Amino acid sequence: MLKTLVVYSGKYNTTEEVAKTISLITGPSRYCTVDNFKEEYRDFDFVVLGAPIYEEKVDPAMVEFVKENSTWLAKKAVAAYCTCLDTNGGLRELNNLAFDYQINFLTLKALGGRLILDKLDSEDKVAIEEFLELVKLPHQDMDFYNEEEVIKFALKLKELKEELLSKLDDEKLLVMVEEFINSHNTCCLATCHNGTVRSTPIEYNYRNKNLYLLSEGGEKFSNLLLNENVSVSIYDSFKGMNSLAGMQITGKATIIAETSEEYEEVIEMKGLNLESLKRLPVNINLIKIQVDRIEFLFSKFKEMNADTRQIVNY
Numbered sequence: 001m002l003k004t005l006v007v008y009s010g011k012y013n014t015t016e017e018v019a020k021t022i023s024l025i026t027g028p029s030r031y032c033t034v035d036n037f038k039e040e041y042r043d044f045d046f047v048v049l050g051a052p053i054y055e056e057k058v059d060p061a062m063v064e065f066v067k068e069n070s071t072w073l074a075k076k077a078v079a080a081y082c083t084c085l086d087t088n089g090g091l092r093e094l095n096n097l098a099f100d101y102q103i104n105f106l107t108l109k110a111l112g113g114r115l116i117l118d119k120l121d122s123e124d125k126v127a128i129e130e131f132l133e134l135v136k137l138p139h140q141d142m143d144f145y146n147e148e149e150v151i152k153f154a155l156k157l158k159e160l161k162e163e164l165l166s167k168l169d170d171e172k173l174l175v176m177v178e179e180f181i182n183s184h185n186t187c188c189l190a191t192c193h194n195g196t197v198r199s200t201p202i203e204y205n206y207r208n209k210n211l212y213l214l215s216e217g218g219e220k221f222s223n224l225l226l227n228e229n230v231s232v233s234i235y236d237s238f239k240g241m242n243s244l245a246g247m248q249i250t251g252k253a254t255i256i257a258e259t260s261e262e263y264e265e266v267i268e269m270k271g272l273n274l275e276s277l278k279r280l281p282v283n284i285n286l287i288k289i290q291v292d293r294i295e296f297l298f299s300k301f302k303e304m305n306a307d308t309r310q311i312v313n314y
Contacts, residue, residue: 004029005044009061010052014083025154034065053084070101083113112144165307181206190231191223211289212266228252247296256286
């Protein structure tokens with residue numbers, strides 16, 4: 001699997017907070033400061049650089065790091081972010097950094113930062129007071145940090161990382177995906193709405209890129225009626241890192257009417273008798289999940305000179 005390295009600088013924790021969030025979402029990953037960078041980290045596949053803006057410039061510690069490592073960074077897939085009070089100015093300084101050291105960043109992002117005056121050392125306090133006076137801003141604490149914005153950026157980085165995967169032929173991958181789905185019959189269905197989350201082990205059948213699940217009812221339907229977006233996991237028991245086999249499926253769920261032709265076809269496909277179902281004392285509900293995306297982690301992909309994680313978008 002591709003590995004992410006997040007290297008950051010800064011005195012006052014905000015860039016570190018962003019680095020930790022990015023590391024969590026883009027994993028497998030490692031985060032470190034510029035001072036704790038090790039030579040072996042150059043083997044990581046995707047590198048994200050993060051720094052604060054001090055006195056309208058990228059933190060000198062990060063500038064020095066890029067200068068010293070520009071040769072190998074230029075050969076890597078690299079992204080960068082900064083934390084700052086002026087995001088327009090921050091983005092300008094990131095672009096200057098890219099130009100000065102000829103780094104072709106996949107994406108650049110200026111994120112809102114924090115200014116807590118009591119936490120500044122004496123030198124920084126003098127500098128920031130002069131800056132606030134210059135731009136005519138009040139001498140007070142400011143907090144422009146937005147966790148949701150940081151998470152969205154991290155998800156974008158994850159998408160960029162996925163584009164780096166060594167991929168199998170689409171047709172061959174689809175065959176292997178469907179073989180895996182059809183070789184199992186039980187999944188975990190995850191549904192949610194607002195603060196209500198439900199995960200349900202349930203039997204399924206697969207046909208024409210759809211999953212079909214029968215259910216007598218339950219709390220999951222309170223979520224399904226309000227939110228059609230679902231996630232499904234199908235997997236083998238864990239036997240070691242060299243035999244991983246599991247997938248995460250995202251899709252949209254609908255409840256199929258018992259009077260519909262599709263309901264009858266699925267009941268027949270399952271080998272059940274429709275008339276017998278109708279005589280049961282309770283309703284048997286049919287959930288249809290239209291598959292949108294499959295993330296398949298399969299150790300055997302290594303034998304095919306491909307990444308162990310493959311993605312299918314329907």
